[in-house]
Amino acid sequence: MKTFIPKVDPNKRKWIVIDLEGATLGRVAVKVADILRGKNKPVFTPHLDTGDHVVAVNASGLKVTGNKMNSMQYYRYSGYPGGLKKTSLAEKLQTRPEEVFVLAVKRMLPKNRLGRKMIKKLHVYSGAGHPHQAQKPDKLKL
Numbered sequence: 001m002k003t004f005i006p007k008v009d010p011n012k013r014k015w016i017v018i019d020l021e022g023a024t025l026g027r028v029a030v031k032v033a034d035i036l037r038g039k040n041k042p043v044f045t046p047h048l049d050t051g052d053h054v055v056a057v058n059a060s061g062l063k064v065t066g067n068k069m070n071s072m073q074y075y076r077y078s079g080y081p082g083g084l085k086k087t088s089l090a091e092k093l094q095t096r097p098e099e100v101f102v103l104a105v106k107r108m109l110p111k112n113r114l115g116r117k118m119i120k121k122l123h124v125y126s127g128a129g130h131p132h133q134a135q136k137p138d139k140l141k142l
Helices: 025-037 089-095 097-106 113-119
Strands: 015-019 053-057 073-077 084-088 122-124 138-140
Touching (some): 025 053, 084 089, 097 122
Parallel strands (some): 015 053, 015 138, 053 122
Antiparallel strands (some): 073 084
């Protein structure tokens, strides 16, 4: 018996549009991470990139539950003494809402070369418009 290895053709990947307006950050990030990995397909293989492209619009309309707006912190370190910068989730959603969503999804993907390849298929926009109409994306209801 031979092991079935699916043939992955990058030209046959689907494009999916997700509207993030009013969606809960963690719940929608799990669904997007599954689509990027290809876990929604019958040919899912853990060591291959079988996922689809995801276009997420209205990232500025994301919501979170509980007290995460003030208690959740994002850290950056410059490498120099005293170079640790902290930003709360509320500040980050005001300035760069697309970065909040990308980080949430990125942390749910594998931490290796395959995960870095998968995150490139995620396209996030803070507004309602996106430049991917030529790919004829399908809408996904949440």
